[in-house]
Amino acid sequence: MPTEKRIERITRVLSFRQPDLRVVLEGVTIAHNASAVVRTCDAAGVLYLDVISPNPDLVEFNKAITTRAEKWMSLRVHSSPAACFPDLKKAGFKIAATHLGDDSVSYADLDYTQPLALVFGSEAEGISADSLQYADFKIRIPMVGMVQSLNLSVSVGIILYEAFRQRREKGYFERPRLPAGELDAFLRKWLKG
Numbered sequence: 001m002p003t004e005k006r007i008e009r010i011t012r013v014l015s016f017r018q019p020d021l022r023v024v025l026e027g028v029t030i031a032h033n034a035s036a037v038v039r040t041c042d043a044a045g046v047l048y049l050d051v052i053s054p055n056p057d058l059v060e061f062n063k064a065i066t067t068r069a070e071k072w073m074s075l076r077v078h079s080s081p082a083a084c085f086p087d088l089k090k091a092g093f094k095i096a097a098t099h100l101g102d103d104s105v106s107y108a109d110l111d112y113t114q115p116l117a118l119v120f121g122s123e124a125e126g127i128s129a130d131s132l133q134y135a136d137f138k139i140r141i142p143m144v145g146m147v148q149s150l151n152l153s154v155s156v157g158i159i160l161y162e163a164f165r166q167r168r169e170k171g172y173f174e175r176p177r178l179p180a181g182e183l184d185a186f187l188r189k190w191l192k193g
Contacts, residue, residue: 002191010190013072014183015176017047020115021163022093024084026052026131027122028152036153037120042069044160045173047186050117051077052084052131072190085117085134093117097127097135098155100148104138112163113170123152 002010023041028034028051041049078084085095096110097119110116119135121127126149132138141150141158149155167173176183 007191011187014178014186014190016045016173017178017186018045018167018172019047019178019182020093021046021112021167022048022050022088022117023156023160024050024052024088024117024119024131025121026081026119026127027125028053028120030123030152033123033152037156038073038075039069040153040157040160042072044164045167046073046160047178048074048076050084050088051075052079052081053077054079081128081131081134085131088117089134091115094136095119095134096137096139097132098140098159099127099132099135099138100140101138104140106142107139107159108162110137110139110162112166113172116163118156118159118163120152120156 023037023046025034025037028037034051038049088095093115095117098107098121119127119131121131139159141155143150150158178186
């Protein structure tokens, strides 16, 4: 039976979850990086993480790196971009794809207070052309060094904390944003875990 303190903590954490801010990972093959992303998502209030992988059995997280953060999130695995993005768009999400193209804008120029799915690609290839076709926005992290990209988990952290900053300024963490029924369902699930 959970203690009153445990119930209060879980309720407080759930009240900070942002149901309209998601992270989508496509083709990520390095478990260490994916695991660090899960931990960052939890810390920034992201509840839903979507993973696009044609081989769902290969999607594995290192619990020593995630510190079991995946337990406090809802993870969904999709076989392809077409199995992921149309449903997100129907649900009202805009798709912001990280991309190194000339038509990409600075990540800091995006409004993160709208319903948004942030897409990050594999360490070697970035996101696929199939995923890019769903993008409403293409964003990048400006850099002035010799390398043109950062480690996946670092990129996710930078961008998620800009979203966190904007949402905190708008008061998104001052009251629960999950609908009551959904909040109650997650509370029951988390208290069992």
